[in-house]
Amino acid sequence: MxxxxxxxxxxxxxxxxxxxxxxxxxxxxxDLIGTAEFQRLxxxxxxxxxxxxxxxxxxxxxxxxxxxxxxxxxxxxxxxxRNDWDDSETLLSLCAALLHxxxxxxxxxxxxxxxxxxxxxxxxxxxxxxxxxxxxxxQAGGDFPQKVADVIGKTYKNRLVVSLxxxxxxxxxxxxxxxxxxxxxxxxxxxxMERIWRVMRPCNDQIVFKLSGMHAVEDYIMSxxxxxxxxxxxxVTRSAEVVLTKILHRAKVLYQSGFRFRHQPVPxxxxxxGKMTLQDYLRLDEAVIMYFFQVWQEExxxxxxxxxxxxxxxxLFKYVQISKDQLNVDDKxxxxxxxxxxxxxYYLEVDSSSDCPYDFYRPGEEEERLPIQLLMPDGxxxxxxxxxxxxxxxxxxxRRTDHKLYYxxxxxxxxxxxxxxxxxxxxLLHI
Numbered sequence: 001m002x003x004x005x006x007x008x009x010x011x012x013x014x015x016x017x018x019x020x021x022x023x024x025x026x027x028x029x030x031d032l033i034g035t036a037e038f039q040r041l042x043x044x045x046x047x048x049x050x051x052x053x054x055x056x057x058x059x060x061x062x063x064x065x066x067x068x069x070x071x072x073x074x075x076x077x078x079x080x081x082r083n084d085w086d087d088s089e090t091l092l093s094l095c096a097a098l099l100h101x102x103x104x105x106x107x108x109x110x111x112x113x114x115x116x117x118x119x120x121x122x123x124x125x126x127x128x129x130x131x132x133x134x135x136x137x138x139q140a141g142g143d144f145p146q147k148v149a150d151v152i153g154k155t156y157k158n159r160l161v162v163s164l165x166x167x168x169x170x171x172x173x174x175x176x177x178x179x180x181x182x183x184x185x186x187x188x189x190x191x192x193m194e195r196i197w198r199v200m201r202p203c204n205d206q207i208v209f210k211l212s213g214m215h216a217v218e219d220y221i222m223s224x225x226x227x228x229x230x231x232x233x234x235x236v237t238r239s240a241e242v243v244l245t246k247i248l249h250r251a252k253v254l255y256q257s258g259f260r261f262r263h264q265p266v267p268x269x270x271x272x273x274g275k276m277t278l279q280d281y282l283r284l285d286e287a288v289i290m291y292f293f294q295v296w297q298e299e300x301x302x303x304x305x306x307x308x309x310x311x312x313x314x315x316l317f318k319y320v321q322i323s324k325d326q327l328n329v330d331d332k333x334x335x336x337x338x339x340x341x342x343x344x345x346y347y348l349e350v351d352s353s354s355d356c357p358y359d360f361y362r363p364g365e366e367e368e369r370l371p372i373q374l375l376m377p378d379g380x381x382x383x384x385x386x387x388x389x390x391x392x393x394x395x396x397x398x399r400r401t402d403h404k405l406y407y408x409x410x411x412x413x414x415x416x417x418x419x420x421x422x423x424x425x426x427x428l429l430h431i
Contacts, residue, residue, distance in 0.1 A: 005091065005140065014066055018179050022070040028140055029069070029094055035132035036282075037102055041065055043285035047180060048107045049240035050231065052314055054184035061101050067175035072097035072164055075171065075197055084202045089161050092144070095137065096151035097165050100172060102126050102133065106286040110241050114248040115271055122281060124149040129278050159205040167207065168358065168372055169196070169220060177220075177227055188226035191219040201375055208373040208382060217372060218391045225357040225395070233353035235404060239316040242349045242406045247293060247307045250346060254301055263295040303346050310408075318409035320429050321402075322350065329405065333428045340412070340421035347408050354401040358385070358392055405429075 006027040014022040024030050032038055041062035050057040072093055079085035103123030105111045112118060126133055127149045137145040150156040154166055165171050174193055181189025199213025209217050231237075251265060255272040267288050270276040296308040310316060329348055337344040358372070372385040386396040412431065415422035425431070 016063070016067065016070070018067055018175070018182055019070050022066045023073065026091060026094065028091060028136060029098060031136050032095065032098060032133060033066075035136065037126050037131050037133050038062070038065070038099070040282060040285055041102065041104070043287050044104055044106055044108070045286060046176070047184075047231075048109065048237075049244055050184065050234070050237045052240045052316070053234050053236040054186070054231070056183045056185050057180070059179060059183045061104050064176055064179055065098055065101050067179055068100060068165065068171045069094060069098040071171035071174055071193075075164065075200060078197055078200065079202055082201075086158075089158060091140065092147055092151065093161050093164055095144075095148050096161070097171055099123065099127060099133065099148060100152050100165055105281065106284055106289045107241075107244055110244045111248065113245055114252065117281075120153070122278070123152055125278050126282070127152070131278075131282075160202050160207065163207050163370065167370055169207075169209075169217065173224065174220075177223055180227060180231060181223075184231050186227075186231060188230050189223050191223045192216045196220060203373070203375060203382065206370060206373070208375045209385075211374045211376055211383075211388065214374055214385070214389055217374075217385065218389050221358050221392055221395075225355070228355045228357075229353075229400070233355070233402065235319055236316065238351050238353065238404065239319065239406055240311065240314075242351055243307055243311050243316055246346045246349070247296075247304065247311060250301070250304045250307060251292070251296070254304060259301065261296075262299055263292065265292055268292070303343060307346065315410065317347075317349070317406040319351075319404040319406045322405050324401070324403060326403070326405070330428060333425065336421050336424040336428065340415055340419065340425065342408070342411055347411065349406045350403060351406055352401060352403045354399060356397065356399040357395050359397045 007025050008027055008030060012024040012030055014024075016022050024033070039062070042060050044061045045051060045057070046059050046061050046064045047057045076085055076090055076093060080087065080090075100123065101119070103119045103121070103126055105117060105119060105122070108119055127137065127145050128134060134145050137148055147156065151161055151165065154162050156162050163170065174196070177189040177191070178193065181187070195213060195216040196209070199210040199216065201208050201210060251268070252272050254261070255265065255269070265272070267280075267283055270280045271284075293308045293311055296304050297312060299305050299308075329344070329350060334344040334348065337348060373382040374385055374388050375381075376383060386393040407429065409431065412422065412425050412429075415425075
């Protein structure tokens with residue numbers, strides 16, 4: 001046994017608004033929390049641009065990661081008390097729960113969209129690369145970092161460990177629903193988590209739920225559905241993401257065309273050049289990105305300056321609802337924008353939101369979805385959730401999709417009254 005399996009002399013706790021306290025007794029967990037790579041998560045918001053919609057949504061991926069660890073710890077303890085858990089997998093499971101989001105970048109999904117990065121790949125790179133986290137994990141055994149990366153990558157041989165942090169009802173989702181509901185101030189995301197814990201059972205290499213707890217599981221599914229449409233897909237949040245994406249894209253185009261910035265984006269150079277190292281990536285956080293958005297308001301490029309001003313001062317794009325048939329922006333609309341001196345590449349964007357609240361694997365589909373299984377009263381038979389629940393059955397496999405066209409209404413309305421382009425745009429957008 002190495003020193004990394006040591007227990008702390010006394011338990012450390014973090015006061016948490018969702019779980020009340022987060023408990024740490026393992027020295028490895030305590031030391032991982034103290035690494036530079038994990039502390040960086042304090043500087044990355046959990047909900048990206050949502051703070052521009054719900055002003056309380058300033059919480060970080062640091063708090064969420066601690067929360068996922070705490071839920072995994074609680075569930076493991078319940079399993080242990082029932083003699084349903086292999087204790088040799090405990091530390092591995094707790095490390096994977098803690099580190100599952102360590103590879104997120106600033107404004108994660110918008111950032112990934114522009115630069116083609118993948119936070120899951122970076123999470124594994126941080127765990128396996130030249131980092132403080134890797135050196136600590138290595139002291140718990142030479143193959144331990146790879147095992148943690150495999151759990152997060154969903155390739156670890158013990159599927160029960162994987163399902164604890166990655167399934168349709170797991171520690172990750174349970175924490176972010178409750179945490180995001182708390183910090184946005186909405187009531188949609190609440191469900192009886194402790195009841196769900198009590199009806200969880202390990203079975204056939206996966207986590208299943210006693211039939212008697214079906215209504216708590218239904219409540220969780222519906223909470224997730226409501227949070228996606230009321231919070232995660234909120235049109236103002238999506239507008240902010242559109243503007244953010246356009247800023248990053250414009251800055252990249254300008255840099256690659258040799259534009260002379262007044263405020264050179266030194267930390268972003270390797271990113272724009274496609275040569276970013278892991279250490280370059282780890283130096284990026286939202287404070288760095290926001291600094292450049294602030295100073296780029298003064299740049300000579302009118303598009304970059306305007307977009308940055310919009311983001312920093314919350315003068316976001318408005319939207320019109322469109323149908324699936326209108327997904328390709330009308331050429332007439334693009335031409336009218338060009339005629340009006342408004343670049344459609346930066347001021348017109350179709351954004352689609354899509355979610356399926358619950359589904360299970362169907363032959364021929366690429367995405368594997370492990371169904372939520374209910375354990376029948378005989379303690380042996382399993383029934384897939386939608387077969388027992390009328391509520392879940394009604395929404396199973398039902399994908400809801402929403403399309404919006406975002407544009408700068410203020411720019412359009414500021415055009416001269418006699419402008420033909422203004423008249424065309426207003427007619428096409430029904431302003």
